[in-house]
């Protein structure tokens with residue numbers, strides 16, 4: 001049988017064709033050559049697997065295809081997304097958008113050198129967490145602070161610093177898994193601690209904790225069950241009771257509150273979000289939380305509390321592996337600064353302003369957008385509808401927040417094709433599919449992007465298919 005690959009052009013032949021010649025002049029030569037080889041391998045592979053005779057493309061066609069593929073592969077994988085999913089803290093979309101003040105600080109600090117670890121008053125070397133420590137002290141009542149890359153890191157650092165080779169007591173009702181990769185028993189193991197589970201899934205009494213304390217105990221850990229709710233016949237001791245017990249046995253009480261609520265969110269309809277200051281006031285020795293959840297700042301994990309414990313965390317060699325960079329510190333400081341004035345925080349921090357924006361405002365924007373796009377040829381119907389947003393970021397699925405969406409039925413395109421077009425646009429647009437409609441939730445779309453969204457729709461859906 002004739003070798004079917006014999007008719008494929010060679011790499012050097014292809015590189016002579018105008019589209020690839022141009023690429024080879026503009027990009028690293030070896031990268032282009034390797035890409036041509038990779039593409040040819042794929043063509044050969046497809047040909048060898050094909051059951052029928054495959055047409056061999058002409059060298060010109062092949063070169064054009066390779067050049068298009070090369071450009072496509074170079075498209076940025078990290079792009080701006082207009083989040084119409086209604087999930088405020090969407091981990092897949094990078095959680096909290098930053099406040100303008102934080103963005104400005106990042107820009108200033110990024111361009112040059114900065115006093116990351118130097119106290120300019122004394123000229124001496126210091127801790128980088130000092131930059132945000134004073135603000136955290138004022139906002140939460142803590143004595144000291146350590147900042148790591150995320151709450152998973154802060155938890156691991158804290159456990160490793162305070163209870164390495166010891167037992168850590170946790171209620172069975174709080175052995176959480178968040179987002180698939182964060183599982184408390186595994187974090188505990190990585191930190192070199194032994195998990196001592198007490199109680200049952202729905203009920204853990206103070207006496208269960210007390211019975212588990214022995215000379216091997218290193219700490220008591222309380223974890224806010226952010227992403228699930230145990231309802232019905234339940235019981236679990238509060239922070240204060242656990243603090244009293246822990247201190248009676250000279251143990252630290254570590255409280256992982258999860259979202260990092262610096263305000264009481266109950267008035268905005270979010271119940272069960274523990275407030276950082278309340279936990280400290282109840283006597284918790286170390287309180288742990290994320291920077292990019294309800295706090296509304298950059299990805300970070302904060303461990304704050306009593307000086308003696310935070311100092312041990314800061315001295316842990318793992319701290320070096322998990323410390324944050326100057327950009328995170330800059331953004332965190334600017335975000336915390338906004339909390340000094342409550343109204344400013346609610347207005348300027350995107351997560352807070354999205355949470356507190358009025359339903360009337362969302363309804364107005366949804367109506368306006370629906371009437372703007374309903375005449376487009378590729379759209380069958382578009383109407384403003386009431387729905388529910390979600391907090392997300394490993395938070396309680398039950399925490400539904402009322403909202404207004406535009407519900408769209410495409411004409412001719414399937415819902416999958418429709419959402420794919422929006423996803424592949426730049427800026428990308430993401431929504432959610434519910435009840436056979438494509439929904440765009442206006443709570444998670446900043447009002448300043450409404451015109452941009454309008455342009456995207458005009459651009460994509462003028463034609464019927």
Ligand SMILES: *Cc1c(COP(=O)(O)O)cnc(C)c1O
Nearest residue numbers: 150151152224226257258290394
């Ligand atoms: C989200 C969450 C974590 C993990 O925080 P990351 O910042 O994502 O690492 C840990 N504990 C609780 C209670 C959480 O809600």
